Amino acid sequence: MRLLVRGARVVDPASGRDETADVAIADGRIVRIAAAGAMQGFEAERTLQAAGLVAMPGLVDLCARLREPGQEHTGMLETELAAAAAGGVTSLVCPPDTDPPLDEPGLVEMLKFRARKLGRCRVFPLGALTRGLQGQALTEMAELTEAGCVGFSQADVAMKDTGVLLRALQYASTFGFRVWLRPQDAWLGGGVAASGAVATRLGLSGVPVLAETIALHQIVELVRATRARVHLMRLSSAAGVALVRAAKAEGLPITADVSINSLHLTDVDIGFFNPDMRLVPPLRQGADRAALRAALADGTIDALVSDHDPVADDMKQLPFGEAEPGATGLELLLGLALRWGADAGCPLAQALARVTCGPAGVLGAALGPLAGSAGRLVEGGVADLCLFDPGGHWAVAPERLASQGKHTPFSFAATGMALPGCVHATLVAGALAYEAGPR
Amino acid sequence: MLARRNPQLNAHGELIHLLSIEGLPRAVLTQILDTAGTFLSVSQREVKKVPLLRGKSVFNLFFENSTRTRTTFEIAAKRLSADVINLDIARSSTAKGESLLDTIANLSAMHADMFVVRHAESGAPYLIAQHVAPHVHVVNAGDGRHAHPTQGLLDMYTIRHYKRDFTQLVVAIVGDIQHSRVARSDIHALATLGVPEIRAVGPRTLVPGDLAGMGVRVCHDMAEGIRDADVVIMLRLQNERMGGALLPSAGEFFKSYGLTPDKLALARPDCIVMHPGPINRGVEIDSRVADGSHSVILPQVTFGIAVRMAVMSTIAGNQA
Amino acid sequence: MSTLSLDAEALYAELLRGVRGLLRPGGVLVGIRSGGAWLAERLQADLGLPATPGFISSALHRDDFAQRGLAGGGGATALPFAVEGAHVLLVDDVLYTGRTIRAALNELYDFGRPASVVLAVLVDRGGRELPIEAAFAAARIVLPAAQRLTLAREADGRLDFELRGGAQGR
Numbered sequence: 001m002r003l004l005v006r007g008a009r010v011v012d013p014a015s016g017r018d019e020t021a022d023v024a025i026a027d028g029r030i031v032r033i034a035a036a037g038a039m040q041g042f043e044a045e046r047t048l049q050a051a052g053l054v055a056m057p058g059l060v061d062l063c064a065r066l067r068e069p070g071q072e073h074t075g076m077l078e079t080e081l082a083a084a085a086a087g088g089v090t091s092l093v094c095p096p097d098t099d100p101p102l103d104e105p106g107l108v109e110m111l112k113f114r115a116r117k118l119g120r121c122r123v124f125p126l127g128a129l130t131r132g133l134q135g136q137a138l139t140e141m142a143e144l145t146e147a148g149c150v151g152f153s154q155a156d157v158a159m160k161d162t163g164v165l166l167r168a169l170q171y172a173s174t175f176g177f178r179v180w181l182r183p184q185d186a187w188l189g190g191g192v193a194a195s196g197a198v199a200t201r202l203g204l205s206g207v208p209v210l211a212e213t214i215a216l217h218q219i220v221e222l223v224r225a226t227r228a229r230v231h232l233m234r235l236s237s238a239a240g241v242a243l244v245r246a247a248k249a250e251g252l253p254i255t256a257d258v259s260i261n262s263l264h265l266t267d268v269d270i271g272f273f274n275p276d277m278r279l280v281p282p283l284r285q286g287a288d289r290a291a292l293r294a295a296l297a298d299g300t301i302d303a304l305v306s307d308h309d310p311v312a313d314d315m316k317q318l319p320f321g322e323a324e325p326g327a328t329g330l331e332l333l334l335g336l337a338l339r340w341g342a343d344a345g346c347p348l349a350q351a352l353a354r355v356t357c358g359p360a361g362v363l364g365a366a367l368g369p370l371a372g373s374a375g376r377l378v379e380g381g382v383a384d385l386c387l388f389d390p391g392g393h394w395a396v397a398p399e400r401l402a403s404q405g406k407h408t409p410f411s412f413a414a415t416g417m418a419l420p421g422c423v424h425a426t427l428v429a430g431a432l433a434y435e436a437g438p439r
Numbered sequence: 440m441l442a443r444r445n446p447q448l449n450a451h452g453e454l455i456h457l458l459s460i461e462g463l464p465r466a467v468l469t470q471i472l473d474t475a476g477t478f479l480s481v482s483q484r485e486v487k488k489v490p491l492l493r494g495k496s497v498f499n500l501f502f503e504n505s506t507r508t509r510t511t512f513e514i515a516a517k518r519l520s521a522d523v524i525n526l527d528i529a530r531s532s533t534a535k536g537e538s539l540l541d542t543i544a545n546l547s548a549m550h551a552d553m554f555v556v557r558h559a560e561s562g563a564p565y566l567i568a569q570h571v572a573p574h575v576h577v578v579n580a581g582d583g584r585h586a587h588p589t590q591g592l593l594d595m596y597t598i599r600h601y602k603r604d605f606t607q608l609v610v611a612i613v614g615d616i617q618h619s620r621v622a623r624s625d626i627h628a629l630a631t632l633g634v635p636e637i638r639a640v641g642p643r644t645l646v647p648g649d650l651a652g653m654g655v656r657v658c659h660d661m662a663e664g665i666r667d668a669d670v671v672i673m674l675r676l677q678n679e680r681m682g683g684a685l686l687p688s689a690g691e692f693f694k695s696y697g698l699t700p701d702k703l704a705l706a707r708p709d710c711i712v713m714h715p716g717p718i719n720r721g722v723e724i725d726s727r728v729a730d731g732s733h734s735v736i737l738p739q740v741t742f743g744i745a746v747r748m749a750v751m752s753t754i755a756g757n758q759a
Numbered sequence: 760m761s762t763l764s765l766d767a768e769a770l771y772a773e774l775l776r777g778v779r780g781l782l783r784p785g786g787v788l789v790g791i792r793s794g795g796a797w798l799a800e801r802l803q804a805d806l807g808l809p810a811t812p813g814f815i816s817s818a819l820h821r822d823d824f825a826q827r828g829l830a831g832g833g834g835a836t837a838l839p840f841a842v843e844g845a846h847v848l849l850v851d852d853v854l855y856t857g858r859t860i861r862a863a864l865n866e867l868y869d870f871g872r873p874a875s876v877v878l879a880v881l882v883d884r885g886g887r888e889l890p891i892e893a894a895f896a897a898a899r900i901v902l903p904a905a906q907r908l909t910l911a912r913e914a915d916g917r918l919d920f921e922l923r924g925g926a927q928g929r
Contacts, residue, residue, distance in 0.1 A: 197652035203561040203585030271443055273562030317540055319560035477835045486869040489819040756828025
């Protein structure tokens, strides 16, 4: 369809563009971006009047769980991709800890096929680093990449055998594949809350910062030895941030992300054992949150992720230690990025970079033909856009979320605060994946 | 995040559930201790029953076994004329996979008025209190490592009985504080009642540094911890601690931290020795001390029934 | 409308006269907390009886527990005699609905079976909701239901009435 987005404030963090302009879209691509009123000779079949709205590249979310394969019967893929579109997310990466895990090309192909048919959001799966995520035998990484995997990961399953991890990194680096690792020591990471005054007072088993720093030291050494490209998932501590900063300064091929939860919350928010605060990594202290926010601002952390996980009610309404960790996040990513940007005093483009070109840069060449245009607005590039109202606020009401995951620490009832940024429309390959209803 | 009202208190600041000592004003604690005194005298009468909970059903929901604690709650409820139902959950529906909240909903449908809950997970009673009907009250009989508020209260009653003034005392708590719900409740109660010095005594694996955040002085040396104490509370050492690489053996623990007569001699001459029970003779406490003149371990049990009667009658009389 | 003025001390003198006539040889005085307890203490001394009178708290047998919860303070029941077979003279400050007396009787019965129980009060204000009567009342008055009449004891031991609510007082 030939589509014209008229009069929006077009913000493209990658190029620095920030101006009121019209965007012409045809055949799934951005044909032209021209200053408002200067668009000539483009016959649109549909015009989106976007005055007062921001037009940005569709968000790129480096971690969202779709629970497929595994929960096809619940219609999970349909609802979660609809949630992504409602959140302005046009590309997402899903971890391999599905049921069964993504260690066979056939499973990856099926997932990509189903997502493509739905057309709401592009899905880039991570392949399992080891068969069955068991941490013993390597997966067929080349085959899986051909099937569509953008990297390899153990998800949250700790890798106990450093020998296997070393060889996995060596093998991946042979082909230039990126390995996505969560820095968590297998033996120290078993607690349900972050070690500290709150966990002690509440009598909850603690995860010390050592669990993250010991694992980071180990990963940094392995990267130094293998020159494998590694993406660190979900930093949670100030000490961890310091190690990543030093590793990057040394020039090691390391990137990192942080979740919306760790960016905004601390262990105090657990309150009276609220199971919505049962998260992995666990929420740490104020000083850690401050360090994460500074690191996201200065680029030590490349991307902000939703860490979306649609946990069912009966898995959450349990005593804290028994509750399944995870929270819904796809529809909150934009609002929480904007809130962080406002708190940090960052310009809009910088805040949006962490959910667009930043994460696209982590994916890099793995994006294939999309490498030059995902997370960006370029003429000739793919037309993945998010249109949102920067002045609007909305109250997070779990029952009104498109996702089947209703559990979030950020509900209006819990926080008393509304999120900024109301998504009006989301375009994937030039087609409307989401359009907000009339106000 | 919004500040949340302590779920144990209603809008008037009255106690409707007893989940933890944390966040309870001193006046609430003192009122329960005073009421317990009345019930102690009831226990000494010919007719030991009063009709306060007549017609009410109290369900003892013990997900963790404990005949002792369950029995004292049963006696307390019966002396208040309540009907008592004991549920041994390990052998019932939860073992068949029924969720905690489904169990509560089913029991509520049987017109339960009060749940006395012991659970292995910290915070479980809070989840229950959030989901019961307004007229139903919850008493925490111990949740994971987090709290054992009735034990904390009866320990305070015991201290008040023998020492009168909290504001002049040095209290030492010895043993596995990291894993102890009794220790946490004792610490909160002692702090709220104005005890100026609370010491946590034990090896680093069982008494970690961040306990200082709860307002205690951490001591890894037993002699330093016991010196001039007015009250010594010994905690039970569980066998699992040896398995978890926290301690090498019970014998070595006894050598360093066991309360023997010569260690006790470092405390004040009128020091009282307490223990939540059941005691491990020769592990945390020497028999000569457990059976000696400083020990108030048996009176603690008697006080425990009166304190539990006070808790149950107090919360049952307040509306949500 | 005439203002009502109750002189507690004067009424006490009247109560002492009445109790002197009512108390059997070997009988025991029992005051109901708190107002009745103060009266019983004074009566015990003024009648030249040895030691202290008994005190009863109605708190554990009240019939309004579900609405009002456990009433705090006032002190516990303390009966320094065997209730079994005793001739008990119950003393209270204000007799109104009769429910406090009913609760005090239940409390008394938890200790044994008395041979007899008679009631003497400072003021009977009518408004009975139960079949309970005082054998002696120093004054009988009628007050609107909205008004609360309570006895207070000053620091020097003097007794005083307080009337609250309605046209009279705060």
